[in-house]
Amino acid sequence: MIQVTSRISLDESELREEFLRASGAGGQNIQKVETAVQLRFDVAQSPNLPEPVRERLLRLGGRRVTKEGVLVITAQRHRTQERNREDARERLLALIREAAIPPPPPRRPTRPTLGSKVRRLEGKAKRGDVKRMRGKPVAD
Template sequence: MPELVVTSRFVVPETELSERFSRSSGPGGQGVNTADSRVELSYDVARSPSVPDHLRDRLLTRLDGRLVDGVLTIAASEHRNQLANRRAARERLAQLLREAAAPPPPKRRPTKPTRGSQQRRLDTKKQRGAIKKGRRTTFD
């Protein structure tokens, strides 16, 4: 399988990925007991030379909950054959890295409510209060 393209400037070579295969649960009949179709794909984010320096801290921060000693591991066992699981694991890894490498959204600029919106809000509150006041029963 070729290298993993995350973005146009961030490509993970095949040599930096490590795969482990094991028996999968789920559909497959008797083949489940014999075929090693489950794939665990691991990528060392912390020590990889292919991660651009300006992205490394962002990746490590955003993937912090999924990393074990700087290594990101993806497991795929949803398909019956190993090749499809390998593809699924690579696609999932690329998507995770893409989302983690994305720049943060722009900061929200705080705005004040307009005078008209403030007046509409107060008018609605007064109407609601009047409705509730009309429901009250007076005991004289």
């Protein structure tokens, strides 16, 4: 079992890994060795995810989620297959942890109190008096 949060843990059997050749520059090593990892996690069918976390994870996954609800993470940053496997798993766990955080409740708009309105208007009046005193003196 892979511990994601204190309440969520994933079974190893839920993760499928495929190895492929990485793209980009790298010379002979990258052309011959399958170091890139494609990690697949079936979000829609996972029994270990609570429903709200599942919905947020599908939304957070964006284009990495297939129509069937499978999250696909491709890791090819590193030279070795093992390091790419670790990188893909770390990215999956980070995504699930982010989805596990519930969104804050929506803000309820409030009106200013009568006291705050009065203080605001008094402050404006004082400021106006200060500015008026800076002007030329009135001839009597």
